[in-house]
Amino acid sequence: MKYGDEASIMRALDIDSWRNLSKDKIVKFAAMMPDMDKEVALKIIEQFPEFRLFAADSVGAMEKAHSATISANRDSQENVHKAYQDIRLILAGELKDENLTWEQKQHIYGLLMETGEKDNETHVGTQRSLGSWLKNVGTVVGLSVLAGVVFVGGRMLLETRDGTESNTDTVDT
Template sequence: MRYNNEAEIMQALEIESWRNLSKDKMIRFAAMMPDMDTEVALKIVEQFPTFKEFARDTVDAMERAHESTLSANKQSQEYVHQALQEIRAILKGELDKDDLTWEQRKFIIERIQETGRMDFQKDSENKKFLDAVFNKALIGAGVAIALGVAFVGGRLVAESKDGSEDSQDH
């Protein structure tokens, strides 16, 4: 959808005033920017005196959430790996018993193999998860860059308009 005026953008963001623009809605606003008329986007950005600080705070919050997610994931991964190692150690101890039948030995070996597959599956899931988290971080960084570019671009356009008006007056 193409946004041609502030009212359309505010309606899409479900806000009545730019003062109601939360961090979540700021991110939505940034994602909508490619679909906005450039002049309208610049007029909106100019209305935020603390836009740079707001964008920086948003990026910092995203970074903290990203680090927390990675830390929790690493800890969870270590717990699962450790638990599977302990299960294998117990199974190996059982396998060392001399009075086991062939069927019992086969069962224990199959359980050891199963824990290996579970460990491998968990590692594969973790890599997919990390890839998804990395992609989200890239998107977040892209949004931050877009916000920064929009802010700087808006200031440059505004400054160039001021300069062109000055040169036309002379």
């Protein structure tokens, strides 16, 4: 075993108390569990009776942050779209000037097309950003769930190996 006592685990996590175990350190702790002495791991896990609440709070905070990001992004996207729409209205008004040459009208048509393309690029970029953000949130939520499974599964495994092992290894013939 790489970690035979609580002190070595705390040093590896760079904490001086289990109360200082942050969200990112919980994931690291879960990854370290296979290298821990079973009794030490069980003793540490027993100090986390509120882990389920911690995981639920973490997911709730991520959901709240996601909602706020979506809302802020929607407002920003609407502002950009409105600005491009205003520019196109102004350019369309300029096209009504009878004194414009064909070249000037072509230039305005080009500007109209350019604003439409930039408006679309902004939309596509926003969608990519949101997709990336959602993927990151999914990863964090997945890791939180994984950490919970490791905690619960590790505890069950330790309890099973500590004496309540079933006889499923034998095969009746």
